[in-house]
Amino acid sequence: xxxxxxxxxxxxxxxxxxxxxxxxxxxxxxxxxxxxxxxxxxxxxxxxxxxxxxxxxxxxxxxxxxxxxxxxxxxxxxxxxxxxxxxxxxxxxxxxxxxxxxxxxxxxxxxxxxxxxxxxxxxxxxxxxxxxxxxxxxxxxxxxxxxxxxxxxxxxxxxxxxxxxxxxxxxxxxxxxxxxxxxxxxxxxxxxxxxxxxxxxxxxxxxxxxxxxxxxxxxxxxxxxxxxxxxxxxxxxxxxxxxxxxxxxxxxxxxxxxxxxxxxxxxxxxxxxxxxxxxxxxxxxxxxxxxxxxxxxxxxxxxxxxxxxxxxxxxxxxxxxxxxxxxxxxxxxx
Ligand SMILES: *Cc1c(COP(=O)(O)O)cnc(C)c1O
Numbered sequence: 001x002x003x004x005x006x007x008x009x010x011x012x013x014x015x016x017x018x019x020x021x022x023x024x025x026x027x028x029x030x031x032x033x034x035x036x037x038x039x040x041x042x043x044x045x046x047x048x049x050x051x052x053x054x055x056x057x058x059x060x061x062x063x064x065x066x067x068x069x070x071x072x073x074x075x076x077x078x079x080x081x082x083x084x085x086x087x088x089x090x091x092x093x094x095x096x097x098x099x100x101x102x103x104x105x106x107x108x109x110x111x112x113x114x115x116x117x118x119x120x121x122x123x124x125x126x127x128x129x130x131x132x133x134x135x136x137x138x139x140x141x142x143x144x145x146x147x148x149x150x151x152x153x154x155x156x157x158x159x160x161x162x163x164x165x166x167x168x169x170x171x172x173x174x175x176x177x178x179x180x181x182x183x184x185x186x187x188x189x190x191x192x193x194x195x196x197x198x199x200x201x202x203x204x205x206x207x208x209x210x211x212x213x214x215x216x217x218x219x220x221x222x223x224x225x226x227x228x229x230x231x232x233x234x235x236x237x238x239x240x241x242x243x244x245x246x247x248x249x250x251x252x253x254x255x256x257x258x259x260x261x262x263x264x265x266x267x268x269x270x271x272x273x274x275x276x277x278x279x280x281x282x283x284x285x286x287x288x289x290x291x292x293x294x295x296x297x298x299x300x301x302x303x304x305x306x307x308x309x310x311x312x313x314x315x316x317x318x319x320x321x322x323x324x325x326x327x328x329x330x331x332x333x334x
Contacts, residue, residue: 001207002242003168007058011085012050013042014169018177018313023280030301031310034183035283036174039290039318044084044116047077047318048197051166052158053085059162061089065152069140071096071133073264074126075288075326077319078157078194080113083122091152093122094144096136099129100264105328112325157194161236167200168207168237174313175208183311185212189297190315191289192216192226192254193263197317199233202251206234207243216254217296219289220263223256230254258296264288266329269295274323274330286319287326293317 017040021033041050060068068086072079072095079095086093095117117124127136137153144151155163178185192198198216205212218226231252238247260267270291277283277294285291297314306312323330 001168003165003172006055006165007062008054009058009061009089011043011054011057011088013040014051015173015177016040018174018181021281021283021314024277027276027280028298028301030304031186031306031308031312033297034311034313035281036313036315038170039284039316039320041318043081043088044120045080045318045321047081048167049078049081049158050085051170052163052196053081053154053166055162055165056154056158057085057089057152060091060152063150063152065091065150067092067094067144067149067151068154069094069096069137069144069151070154070158071098071137071156073098073100075108075113075264075322077113077286077289077322079122080116080321082154082158083117083120086122087120093120094140095122095124096127096133096140097124098127098131098133107327108325111327112321112323114325116321157196159194159196159199159233161233161240164196164200164203164233164237165240167197168204168241171201171204172208175205175210175212178313185313186306186310187213187215188313188315189215189217189293191219191293191317192230193219193289195226195229195233197315198230198252198254199237201315202230202234202247203237203241203243206238206245206247206251207241213253217293218254218256218259219292220259221256223254226254226256227252255296258292258299260292266326267292267295269299271329273298283316284320284323285316286322287329288322289319290316
């Protein structure tokens with residue numbers, strides 16, 4: 001696996017901790033639960049996009065870019081980490097944000113991630129729901145070029161093969177940490193959206209020659225669509241790493257049972273999972289991704305999908321800043 005030869009600009013605090021969730025494991029009476037703290041990557045409150053941006057923005061710097069642009073929802077954690085990374089590297093940043101989710105809610109429109117985008121001096125363009133965001137990114141890049149700028153467009157979620165390298169690196173880190181702790185990981189579970197995180201983990205474990213199952217809990221698509229998306233990107237990532245061994249479809253698993261009504265729309269199970277994790281572990285999850293992933297984990301444990309001696313690692317991909325944007329979903333806190 002040719003990871004070391006590929007340029008990376010350091011933006012994160014790694015290795016992030018791998019810690020037991022003792023009280024949550026006890027309360028659920030299931031397997032041993034561990035948490036990989038990628039909410040602690042450090043960049044303007046952290047999250048999984050930081051690892052991807054280390055590879056993407058290294059390329060931007062090599063190409064002599066002066067402006068970074070990307071796209072996402074108004075409360076995009078990816079856009080926020082991109083804005084912070086650009087600030088750190090002295091690059092201009094422009095964000096295309098789609099008005100998805102809780103339209104008309106003042107917290108959603110102004111607090112959470114979008115507040116931090118503005119603090120980091122990103123220029124924010126709001127676009128109506130259902131805009132073709134990739135096409136809008138192309139258009140903006142062309143406009144910037146016409147103005148004499150040197151734009152670098154980061155894809156939605158930072159999810160291309162280069163971005164996924166961040167999670168190849170994380171797979172290696174997690175493997176080493178688990179070896180040092182003497183923990184056999186039976187499953188790694190996390191929220192999956194634009195697919196780069198899962199694709200990178202799957203490619204990383206495959207490249208290391210270890211068979212650790214990775215289960216993506218969907219936040220926007222059905223399981224089959226998500227598996228296709230992850231598999232395609234994992235194969236592209238292995239190609240970039242010059243790994244020749246084929247990747248079978250069976251290595252990619254997704255669960256679409258916890259999406260609810262759609263991306264960014266709260267579910268009762270998400271609210272319960274966010275509260276339980278805060279109360280038992282003092283760990284903050286988020287309403288859009290990790291809250292739904294944890295709701296999935298809790299449900300799977302309750303359905304006895306695991307044995308007591310198994311080790312399940314929950315990859316915390318960040319996003320707790322979004323709690324402030326979704327304050328009204330947590331109004332009835334008992
Ligand atoms: C983007 C994001 C994810 C999903 O990761 P992908 O690589 O897009 O699949 C999960 N959790 C949080 C908090 C995110 O911001």
